[in-house]
Each structure stands twice: as C-alpha cells, then as structure tokens.
Amino acid sequence: MSTEVLRAPMSPSQLVPRAAAAGAPPQVTGHGAGGPASKRIIVGYGFWVFLLSDVIMFSSFFAAYSVLFKNTAGGPTARELYDLHNTALETAFLLTSTFTCALASIAVGQRSQKWTQIALACTAVLGVGFLTLEVREFARFVALGAGPSRSAFLSSFFTLVGCHGIHVTVGLLWLTTMMAQFYVKGFRTDIRHRFLCFTLFWHALDIIWVAIFSLVYLVGTLPPGFLP
Amino acid sequence: MSAESHGNYAEYDYAAGSYVGGDRPRGAQPNIEAPPLRRELGGYLLGFALAILLTIASFWVAHTHSIYGPALAVGLLVLAVAQMGIHLIFFLHITTDPDNTNNVLALAFGVLIVCLVVFGSIWVMTHLNQNMTPASMEQLMRMQG
Numbered sequence: 494m495s496t497e498v499l500r501a502p503m504s505p506s507q508l509v510p511r512a513a514a515a516g517a518p519p520q521v522t523g524h525g526a527g528g529p530a531s532k533r534i535i536v537g538y539g540f541w542v543f544l545l546s547d548v549i550m551f552s553s554f555f556a557a558y559s560v561l562f563k564n565t566a567g568g569p570t571a572r573e574l575y576d577l578h579n580t581a582l583e584t585a586f587l588l589t590s591t592f593t594c595a596l597a598s599i600a601v602g603q604r605s606q607k608w609t610q611i612a613l614a615c616t617a618v619l620g621v622g623f624l625t626l627e628v629r630e631f632a633r634f635v636a637l638g639a640g641p642s643r644s645a646f647l648s649s650f651f652t653l654v655g656c657h658g659i660h661v662t663v664g665l666l667w668l669t670t671m672m673a674q675f676y677v678k679g680f681r682t683d684i685r686h687r688f689l690c691f692t693l694f695w696h697a698l699d700i701i702w703v704a705i706f707s708l709v710y711l712v713g714t715l716p717p718g719f720l721p
Numbered sequence: 722m723s724a725e726s727h728g729n730y731a732e733y734d735y736a737a738g739s740y741v742g743g744d745r746p747r748g749a750q751p752n753i754e755a756p757p758l759r760r761e762l763g764g765y766l767l768g769f770a771l772a773i774l775l776t777i778a779s780f781w782v783a784h785t786h787s788i789y790g791p792a793l794a795v796g797l798l799v800l801a802v803a804q805m806g807i808h809l810i811f812f813l814h815i816t817t818d819p820d821n822t823n824n825v826l827a828l829a830f831g832v833l834i835v836c837l838v839v840f841g842s843i844w845v846m847t848h849l850n851q852n853m854t855p856a857s858m859e860q861l862m863r864m865q866g
Contacts (some may be wrong), residue, residue: 534820541824545831552835556842581780588772595765595812603758696812700805706776707801710792713782719790 533686540690544697549658551701554656558649558709565642571713574639576630580710582700583626587661590619591699598692604680613672616695620665627658650709657705658697667691768811775804 529535562571564593578687597612641651665675668718712720779800783795815824834846 520812530820538827541798542827548831549838551843552838554841559839560846577783584776584861588769588776589810590768591764591772591812595768599758601763604846604865606751611813626773635770637855693813695793699812700808703776703801703804703808707779707797711779711797714783715793716790719793721791 506626528654531681532682533689536686536691537689540693541689544693545608548697548701551656553654554653555704555708556651558560558653561645561649562713564645566646568647569591569637569639571646571650572715572717573711574634574712575714576633577710579626579630579715580706583623584706586619586623586626588680588704590616590623593619594695595694598688601675601685601688606675606679609675610672613668617665617668617672620661624661624665625662626657627654631655647659653709654705657698660701661663664691664695664698723835764811769808771807771811772804775800779804 593612593615595615597609600608600612639647641648647688668691669686671684674687678684779797782788782796782800788796809828815828817820817825
C-alpha cells in the first residue's frame with residue numbers, strides 16, 4: 494500500500510494553495526484520509542455495484558442453461574439450431590458498438606457535440622442491427638417448432654439470451670435519451686455522470702455477450718463427443 | 722450551444738467517459754484540459770484490436786481440427802475469460818489506481834459469487850442427475866451397458 498500512497502494523484506504542494514483558497518482543509522485522497530471521494534467516483538462505484546448484481550443474475554441463468562443444456566426432450570439440439578454466421582455477425586455489431594461508445598466518451602471529454610452525437614448514433618445503429626439479428630434468429634427457432642416451450646434446454650436458452658436482448662433494448666432507450674440530453678442540456682456535470690453510467694452499462698453488456706457467444710453458441714456447436 | 726453556458730463543469734476534472742475511477746477530489750486543483758486525445762484513443766484502439774483478435778481466435782478454435790477435441794470447451798472458456806479481462810481493463814478502466822480499490826474489491830466479490838453460482842450448480846446438478854431414475858429406455862440401457 495505504501496507505494497500507492499506515493500502514487501496518489503495530487504502531491505500536497507499542489508493541493509494546499511487551491512484548498513486554502515476554497516477554504517477547505519488539505520486533502521490526501523484514495524485512502525479515505527481526505528474526506529469523501531468526488532461525486533463522480535461515488536456515482537461510478539454505485540453503478541458498478543449494480544452492474545455486478547446484474548452479472549450475478551446472468552450467472553444464475555448461465556448455471557440453469559449449462560445444467561439443462563442436454564435436456565432437449567427429443568427436440569432439436571443446440572448443434573442443429575445454432576447458426577454461427579449469425580452469431581459472428583451479432584458479435585461484430587456489438588463489439589464495434591462498444592468501441593463507438595468508447596469514442597463517444599472521448600468526444601464528451603473533448604466537449605464536442607458533433608462527434609458525441611455521431612459516435613452515439615453509430616452505437617445506436619449497431620445496437621439496432623444486433624437486436625434485429627437476434628429477433629430474426631428467435632423467429633427462425635420458433636418457426637422450426639423450437640420455441641421456449643419445446644424443451645428445458647430451449648427454455649433456458651431463450652431466458653438467457655432473451656434477457657441479454659432486453660438489456661440491449663433498455664440500453665438503446667437510455668442511449669437515445671443521453672443523445673437528447675447532451676443536445677438540449679449540453680455537457681453538464683450531472684448529465685456526464687449519467688453518461689458515465691451508460692457507458693459502464695453498455696460495456697458490461699458486451700462482456701456478457703462475450704460469455705454468451707463463447708459458452709452458449711461456440712461450445713454448443715462443438716461435436717457431441719467434445720462436450721464437457 | 723456554447724460550453725460556457727452550462728455551469729461550472731470546468732471546476733471538475735475531465736470527467737466524461739467510462740472511467741470508474743480517475744477523478745480528482747473536491748477542492749483539488751482541477752485539470753481543465755482533457756487528457757491527450759491520442760493516448761486515450763490509442764488505449765481504446767488497442768483494446769478493440771485485442772478484443773477482435775480474441776473473438777477471431779474463439780471462432781477459429783470452435784472450427785479447427787488441429788486442437789485436441791475434448792480440450793476445445795476449456796480453450797473457449799479461457800479465451801472468453803481473457804476477452805472479459807480485456808474489456809474490463811480497456812473499456813471499463815478497472816485499474817490498480819488507489820481511487821479504484823473499491824471497484825476492484827467489488828469485482829472480486831462479484832467473481833466469487835458468479836463462480837459459486839455457476840460451478841456450484843453444475844456440480845450439484847450433475848450429481849443429482851446421476852441419482853435420478855432413468856427417464857427413458859435409452860438411458861436405462863446406457864446405465865446397464
């Protein structure tokens with residue numbers, strides 16, 4: 494820990510004049526010694542804790558899926574249903590949208606309304622593309638008679654992947670709200686805190702998708718003998 | 722819409738983006754200038770490139786015949802965990818910064834719960850499956866065979 498004290502963001506010599514001017518006591522931060530952390534850190538931390546609880550919810554769906562994976566009740570198996578070209582395209586859309594979302598956060602840092610809106614619009618378009626592919630895939634399954642009520646395997650599949658899809662939908666609503674708020678209210682501190690939470694949400698959704706495309710789609714289409 | 726008309730954001734450090742930590746404390750000297758654009762963009766580009774690389778590797782592993790078959794699932798798991806790590810570091814900015822200690826601890830606790838839920842469920846349910854009466858003739862034959 495001692496080395497981290499040395500790497501604290503501000504040295505006391507930098508802090509004192511400013512703090513004295515503001516009438517506040519000198520602060521040493523990062524170790525609970527200088528009073529409460531800035532609002533931004535608290536907002537980020539609170540939302541991070543929420544995201545982790547969301548991840549834990551997804552983990553229970555993953556657990557249900559892996560337990561029920563082989564219970565196909567004589568219906569179609571994962572290997573027969575999954576189309577990896579579709580999955581690859583979905584992955585490309587969501588991964589690129591995470592990158593454009595990161596670009597939007599750079600644009601916000603630079604206070605560029607134009608680039609913020611452009612990057613967020615790209616993120617939205619890619620997100621809509623992802624959702625379209627997912628809905629098309631679900632429709633194809635249902636048309637094949639492989640809806641969520643066909644077998645325990647398909648129930649758990651639709652719950653897990655559908656829950657991620659619902660999160661993306663909510664994220665898209667949030668994203669368009671952020672575009673409107675940046676446009677109308679500008680780069681106000683509270684708006685930027687909301688945007689921070691949105692970027693965390695969007696990046697976390699991509700992390701969950703990494704688990705879904707690897708462990709659901711890719712592992713699911715391995716030859717039966719190779720399954721764990 | 723001019724930036725000046727929107728309150729006192731200059732009081733704060735560069736505060737946009739997806740940094741969980743990395744802010745300045747209240748009362749500290751504000752760093753009004755944004756961090757170097759090139760460095761920040763470079764970080765995201767590197768993260769994006771690594772994520773693409775790992776994604777391609779995952780899809781390649783799923784199709785290849787040059788890897789020992791039963792090891793494929795574990796290989797895919799390892800690649801997935803690696804890519805999640807890349808996302809956490811480059812996009813969510815979970816770092817070893819002093820300001821980030823709480824986030825790292827929360828993450829560690831989250832990972833613990835996730836592992837307990839997933840591996841615990843698989844472990845328990847596999848054993849329960851073995852103790853169940855066979856549902857079909859086929860399963861019965863397999864058990865007797």
